Amino acid sequence: MKILVLNSGSSSVKYRLFDGTETLAKGLIERIGEADGDAGDHEAALQQVMAAVDVEGLGAVGHRVVHGGSEFGRATVIDDELFAVIERLVPLAPLHNPAALSGIAVARKLLPDVPQVAVFDTAFHQTIPPDGVAYAIDASLAERWQIRRYGFHGTSHAYVARKTAELLDLPADRARVITLHLGNGASACAVSGGRSVATSMGMSPQSGLVMGTRSGDVDPTVIFHLHRVAGLPIEEIERSLTRFAGLQGLAGENDMRAVQERRAAGDPAATLAFDVYCRRIKEYVGMYLAVLGGADAITFTAGVGENSAQVRAASLAGLTELGITIDPSRNERGERIISPEGARVRVCVVPTDEELEIAQQVTAELQS
Numbered sequence: 001m002k003i004l005v006l007n008s009g010s011s012s013v014k015y016r017l018f019d020g021t022e023t024l025a026k027g028l029i030e031r032i033g034e035a036d037g038d039a040g041d042h043e044a045a046l047q048q049v050m051a052a053v054d055v056e057g058l059g060a061v062g063h064r065v066v067h068g069g070s071e072f073g074r075a076t077v078i079d080d081e082l083f084a085v086i087e088r089l090v091p092l093a094p095l096h097n098p099a100a101l102s103g104i105a106v107a108r109k110l111l112p113d114v115p116q117v118a119v120f121d122t123a124f125h126q127t128i129p130p131d132g133v134a135y136a137i138d139a140s141l142a143e144r145w146q147i148r149r150y151g152f153h154g155t156s157h158a159y160v161a162r163k164t165a166e167l168l169d170l171p172a173d174r175a176r177v178i179t180l181h182l183g184n185g186a187s188a189c190a191v192s193g194g195r196s197v198a199t200s201m202g203m204s205p206q207s208g209l210v211m212g213t214r215s216g217d218v219d220p221t222v223i224f225h226l227h228r229v230a231g232l233p234i235e236e237i238e239r240s241l242t243r244f245a246g247l248q249g250l251a252g253e254n255d256m257r258a259v260q261e262r263r264a265a266g267d268p269a270a271t272l273a274f275d276v277y278c279r280r281i282k283e284y285v286g287m288y289l290a291v292l293g294g295a296d297a298i299t300f301t302a303g304v305g306e307n308s309a310q311v312r313a314a315s316l317a318g319l320t321e322l323g324i325t326i327d328p329s330r331n332e333r334g335e336r337i338i339s340p341e342g343a344r345v346r347v348c349v350v351p352t353d354e355e356l357e358i359a360q361q362v363t364a365e366l367q368s
Contacts, residue, residue, distance in 0.1 A: 008103025067093035068120030124154030182305035184212035215245035
């Protein structure tokens with residue numbers, strides 16, 4: 001079945017056309033709405049997509065939707081009612097869901113006879129038990145305003161955990177895998193038997209690991225202090241913690257490659273940024289070892305996870321007593337399994353493929 005996967009951002013549309021697992025076409029339309037951009041609006045952008053791909057025999061369009069709230073635990077065919085639910089969830093993802101809605105609306109208009117399916121970043125994490133999603137705040141406030149842990153990067157964690165089990169010939173229904181999606185956005189996930197049981201991102205993609213421009217975990221009092229004592233408005237604090245924090249805040253760089261180059265040259269700010277980044281990963285690995293009661297594998301993925309041997313080594317350094325060791329030669333060569341032979345916990349590097357996972361979930365939904 002031919003599946004067109006669309007990832008509609010506020011100023012870009014990324015697309016990929018599949019026939020089964022084979023990629024037939026892919027591309028990126030950027031700077032939508034800008035004077036020198038590739039398209040004037042999302043409708044013009046998707047018209048470019050339709051002109052660039054062969055839609056003859058197209059079986060479905062799969063849309064990446066960042067936030068599905070607590071309503072959706074699987075890919076779901078889009079109708080007017082589902083569209084309205086995604087609109088209702090905009091306050092939970094104000095930067096992401098509106099763009100997805102634009103892409104969905106235009107695709108439904110241009111391809112009215114082709115099934116449209118939403119695949120939610122949050123869906124994989126709907127299997128996390130209540131004690132893993134509830135925040136210890138006033139329960140009535142939490143219920144009224146939908147405050148809970150949702151988790152993100154779900155398509156990546158699902159894909160990588162499954163591929164790790166296949167790589168290591170582990171029984172999929174019993175494998176315990178800690179997946180580390182390390183890119184400009186970063187998150188950790190504890191997966192037991194193919195089901196998410198814990199994840200580092202929370203109500204938004206802001207919490208958890210240190211990221212390119214996002215802070216990850218901070219004491220809420222930081223926000224109160226910056227507002228009450230420093231006099232900063234809430235909007236400025238939010239902007240600071242989402243756009244000028246993380247590696248950017250600590251080192252003035254949001255690219256780990258630049259941070260590592262400066263660290264190698266002895267730059268103290270870059271060294272601190274690298275160390276904070278890797279320590280946070282190690283803390284989450286330890287937490288998830290406890291949640292899972294041990295692990296069969298720890299897997300690195302995404303831009304940093306797949307390409308930085310230094311981050312991989314530093315993040316798991318000193319964990320030998322827990323059965324976690326990296327073979328330096330295998331790590332430097334970027335092999336798929338970078339732990340030594342006989343290691344109790346195997347350490348892997350598995351490239352993620354979120355678009356393929358979306359296409360496969362769309363196919364499964366339509367065939368169910």
